[in-house]
Amino acid sequence: MEPSGTLARLMQALRCLPGVGPKSAQRMTFHLLQRDREGARQLAEALWAALEKVGHCAHCRTLTEGTLCPICADPNRDRSALCVVETPAEAHAIDRATGFKGVFFVLNGRLSPLDGIGPEELRLDLLERRLQSREIREVILATNTTVEGEATAHYIHEMAHRAGIRTTRIAHGVPVGGELEYVDGATLTHAFNGRKDFYLPRGDNP
Known part of the structure; x- marks a missing residue:
């Protein structure tokens, strides 16, 4: 029955x-x-x-009970280094495993026009404001290595390029198609510490 x-x-x-x-x-x-x-x-x-x-942090959009999450509220974090991730779980994984002392921006998704997810849904307007603040010197792209994750990384790279900000991409070592939250700490640390400058394919750079 x-x-x-x-x-x-x-x-x-x-x-x-x-x-x-x-x-x-x-x-x-x-x-x-x-x-x-x-x-x-x-x-x-x-x-x-x-x-x-629980709601979203006013600065980075991760999950928190207060207006600001503990990372954004910490005066000792390096605000010149901004790491962009897709989910709060990935920000937590990077913060826990790599020793990264910068700050985050959590997209809470990835660009996917077929699913109706565009820049507005990811609040990329908030990210652009942060990029225009002249406080950030490096944007670290830590989106997943899916088709949508790569497209999102390219879009954000263009935003940072227009603002004159260096863009890096975490090194591969994270499996293609993998989700960062499920990668072991040693692999994630290696990939994060081996990040490199992010370039669009030849002919696509603004």
Whole structure:
């Protein structure tokens, strides 16, 4: 007999998580309701609190409870080096693994015209303002090595070029098509420390 009603709605809701299919969602649902109702209650409360309290940092757009995230609020960070990533998880991975002492800009996505994601959705207007502030001397492109990630890197390179700012790209070593948040720390450190100047293909440089 297939679950219905509240059980079915919970299973469907759990499938919004990455990597969770119908069977995994069913196992989670039965585990929470049969064996760990207190854990389920705590999970529900934590999710609700996060939805109510967590928003985007006014400077870098990562997830935070305050107006500014801890990195943007830290006066000891090097604000001349700006690392552009696709997700908050990737900013966290770079900050944890590489010893990078600069600041971040989190796109919360990547350019994908077919999906209706353009510069406005990524708030590249905020990034352009930061590039025009004359505070930044290097933009480090750490977008993923997918087709969309590369297109996003090219777009941001052009923005930085117009502002007269040096642009670097983290070195390959991160697998093509890979997601930074799942790369081990040693590989990520090697790629980050081996970053190089970013150039468009011949004939495409502004």
